[in-house]
Amino acid sequence: MSNAKQILAMLRSRAEGDDEQFYSIALQVAAAEARQGRRDTANDLRAAVDTARAARGVSPSIPIAFARPRGDLEGLLDLRESTVTLADVILPAAVSERLGNAILQQRRRDWLREHGKAPNRRLLFVGPPGSGKTMTAEALAGELKLPLFIIRLEALITRFMGETAAKLRLVFDETLRRRAVYLFDEFDAVGGHRTASNDVAEMRRVLNSFLQFMEEKSATDSPLVAATNHPELLDRALLRRFDDVIEFELPSAEQVRAVVKANLKPLKYPRLAWSTIEKAARGLSQAEIARAADEAVKAAILDQCDQITTPDITARLAERQAMRTAFSAKH
Template sequence: MTAEALAGELRLPLFVIRLESIITRFMGETAAKLRLVFDEAQKRRGVYLFDEFDAVGSNRMATNDVAEMRRVLNSFLQFMEEPSATDSVLVAATNHPSLLDRALLRRFDEVLRFEMPTHEEVRAIIKAHLSPMKYPKLAWKTIETAANGLSQAEIAHAAEEAVKAAILSERNSISTTDLSHQLQKRQDMKTVFIDDKGSIG
């Protein structure tokens, strides 16, 4: 959401880098694909978002690290030091800042930390993403409880999914049940990720 807002303010195109499409098991191939991304940033000015950046930017000294990923991170650091003719903006997002290599801090101009939204912010996020639906008499305390522990983006996605479901059901309003259901689905997704990975993604 932040990268999208930044691109909108700067009136630049937003390019989202899907790291799962870059990372491969073949030696040297991941760094080569990363090189193509930076080459594109040199040619086409825009905002380039590396989402779930810990997949690439993890600490090089991590005990579960592999040599290939260390090489990929070294390549990323080198690419960032190259002068840019387009002044493209690079944005890296992670839910696990403690995993990132500290050398990255010297490459980025700003580090922004987003805390979990307050109840007031939960309401504002949901209201901003319910258009064009009506939402009479929502039980906000129930909704806020359902949203507990979810990020701003997850809450926004839940609201958008509630709108889609209402449209498919040929309704023009959103209920507390609609929102609670979608928020719970987001909570369930996090639970599955914890079970599979041992951490929240």
């Protein structure tokens, strides 16, 4: 039987309208029953949770929005309700496979818990700007049907001694209480080398606190995603804390085609010279290529054209290349 704390937690989650937390606790009870040899009861509980989730998914009523952070957390977390899944993200097969494994472990975390194992939940995304790290975090939330909370580093990091670590404690307490995907974007601002010459004692304390918080056991198994454009700036001790480090790269020729095609709707694009387009897109990120294709479509619509040509796309890609060159020249 479940204990009083589990019953209390279930009642609180129900009162707050947090269905996923309610189901999570129910699955923990099922895991405990299975460990004690009562597998029929465990299977009945899991089946009841699956039925409840399915009923919620097809309910004709208006869905209840994810609860937004309140109180001290209001300025620290931005809620984003994901509308994308992995099928919407163009990634190399190897990256998709590793993400699929993390998603499977999260979906079947009750099975793992029954055998004393925890699902992978601490992921580090590294790669150049615009390579799909943030969108992949959104897709992770979309696949798991969880809210995505983006930690606002400008609100987290302050110049007052002890305040940043205290705010970080609030964020991690929320990860232990509410099941969701939590994204630390531009993570190098928190996870920089403790021996960096421009470091201060306060940021060393913050990093040490982060390392400690990462080790805490979590009943919610909330995925923690850290993303950075500068992995070389990260403290080496962090790498041991992550369950997986996934590298994002600039798109291959095949991915360039996929990104362009995905962003040319609703116009037609017969007989495009793909080799020319791929050459024009070389060195650009997925985000830049997507924006170039989108701009080509908007220009065609305004010109009352119903199809896109190769020069339409390459001209916009050239504009993106020029923007990148201009930015590099200033820095």
